[in-house]
Amino acid sequence: CHGVFDLLHIGHIRYFEQARRLGDVLLVTLTADRFVDKGPQRPAFPEQLRAEAIASLAGVDYVAINEWPTAEETLRRLRPHFYVKGSEFKGVSSDRTGKIGREKQVADELGITLAFADDIVFSSSNLINRYLSTFSEEVDSYLQLLRRRYSLEDVLAVLDRMAALKILVIGDTIIDEYQYCEAIGKSSKDPTLALKYQSSDLFAGGVLAVANHVAHFARNLDLVTVIGGIDSQELFIRQHLQHNIAPTFFVQPQSPTTVKRRFVDGYSFNKLLEIYVMDDSGLGGEQQAALHELLEERLAGYDLVIAADFGHGAITPATRELLAERAPFLAVNTQANAGNRGFHTISKYRRAHYACIARHELDLEVRDRQGDLRRTMEGMRERLGCRAFTVTLGRSGCAVSAVGDRFVQVPSFSQKIVDRVGAGDAFFSVSAMAAALDVDIEILALIGSVAGSLAVETIGNKKAIDRQGMEKYITALIK
Structure with missing residues (x-):
């Protein structure tokens, strides 16, 4: 046995x-x-x-x-x-x-x-x-209600349906570099923390991570992104993409591929310093025209277009307008980060069928930290014309607003947090496919939350969310 x-x-x-x-x-x-x-x-x-x-x-x-x-x-x-x-x-x-x-x-x-x-x-x-149960009373109460409303087969059937989707993923390539160090004290001549190098890791982040997550659920997908002509990292990128991803790279000639270098305490995994190596000026005229020509030719043939927009130049205002106008189903995530904060919000998109942002990104968009969450989300959903609009709430889970005055809030299932980097991308990747299938928003929120919970259990984008891991996690919650 x-x-x-x-x-x-x-x-x-x-x-x-x-x-x-x-x-x-x-x-x-x-x-x-x-x-x-x-x-x-x-x-x-x-x-x-x-x-x-x-x-x-x-x-x-x-x-x-x-x-x-x-x-x-x-x-x-x-x-x-x-x-x-x-x-x-x-x-x-x-x-x-x-x-x-x-x-x-x-x-x-x-x-x-x-x-x-x-x-x-x-x-x-x-x-x-x-x-x-090791969950809080709030999570246990929610799961009891969930089990009454949906069977395990109801949820797993959504993952099955994702396989047939024809998907395009577009956005910014980011190489996540982790430099693990030991703090050895203050520099003798300057008020500076001195670190001793231990080891390093490179991960395929940004739109590459989103594509890798999606590739574990959809049979085939296309990827469109921008890399630099200087230190392009193209070989590393190709080696770290799932086999069923068909990439198209547009090259920004005099620029590096974006690298986010983080110095991390090797014991606690606390991040001490982050350095951006990037040029966010975007593609030149000829390359931009070639990108738009490709999109105009292909967009109508996809069931789902996922825009992972990190605000580093891969998706320009003209590209956003083209996506909003031509994509049959457009799912958008606009990330506010140190390189774009205050300049990059979801309102840069005129229209989207599904949008997913973090609470602090919503607050930045509406310039209000104290507003009622549901009312604010409904206002943003109506402005964008979304079928569903999701806000991730960190330790508090997520909330989804949908057409027909529907609103649901789902708690977080995370119990082991190693690294929060990439959790939002994992949530967005999987929930975007659920949104394209027009599933009930509670199942959408559940699936996204499970993906986010799995993502925080690993360092950065070291491991993509896979179908089997999702099924096992969902089974453990609902069975």
Whole structure:
């Protein structure tokens, strides 16, 4: 037998008893903590405690913690007569992860009989959600209401539908550079913090990160962006794009590709200093004309155009007007950052079908920090002509306003925050696809919040949000 067995229950015990009756020796292997991908704060019990609990059962002869993500290699090495799974795995083809299918293939190759226990089924995830939740009372209350309104299948079906979307992603290329350092004290001659270099990382950020997120859900997409003629980083960029992205690069000849260099304390991951290497003057006349010619030719053929506008020159006023006029469904995010703050707001777009900005960006747009959130959002949505308008609220979650006086606020699910950089991009990427599918705004908000929660668990844009991770997280919340 093999599984996570996070919360040992009567269903597991009966499963082991049935498996034991098939042979003389019962060996149970556990998924190691590092391979458990069942959502936030999972596993609830570490691998050693899970192994100890199973080893205490009289019918189990041996227990081991698996060294691989699945049981495939374990089956090859042990070659048991029977490999037993629970009855919930009988529909091998319905396993969304594909793991059971691969294990069945190995079992067939080796002549191992794949058997299924047939008894009462309990869900560890459901039991943990009901009795061992690590969420706040606010989040638990929201999830209880959510489970009454939507089934797990309702939400996962939205992810399935994203695959068929024809998508263009356009915006600013940014290379995120992290320089990890140790603070060693004050400089002896100047009032300056002295740092000792430890290591560094480069990540594909900006529109590249957005495209990589989208590529895990849509089968194919096009990317249009601007890179510099000086230190273009084109090879690095191509190597760090998902295989199903078709990029078109326009070159700004006498400019560098934008790099945001952050000096980060290697212990706490606090950011100490940020340096921008960029030229935000935009493309020259000929290149700009070529970009517009390409857009005029292609825009009508997309189901969704995602504008990840960081205000660094890739999308000019004329390009914004063209997108607003020609895109069949335009999703826009305008980020306020140190390089554009006060000069770059969502009102630069005359029209958008979906817009997603942060609360501080909304406050900057309306020049009001104290205004009523719902009323302010409805006003902005009407000004832009949006079907849906989303504002991310950091630790407080997000809010969505939609046509028909619809409004929903969803709490944050984040419990482990490593780095907030890129979380808004992840939220926007996934929620834009949901908006293009015209799904209920509560599902849109849920899907976006899950993407943002996954994004803050990793450094910068080191890892894109993938379909399987989203499904596991959503399953853990709703099951």
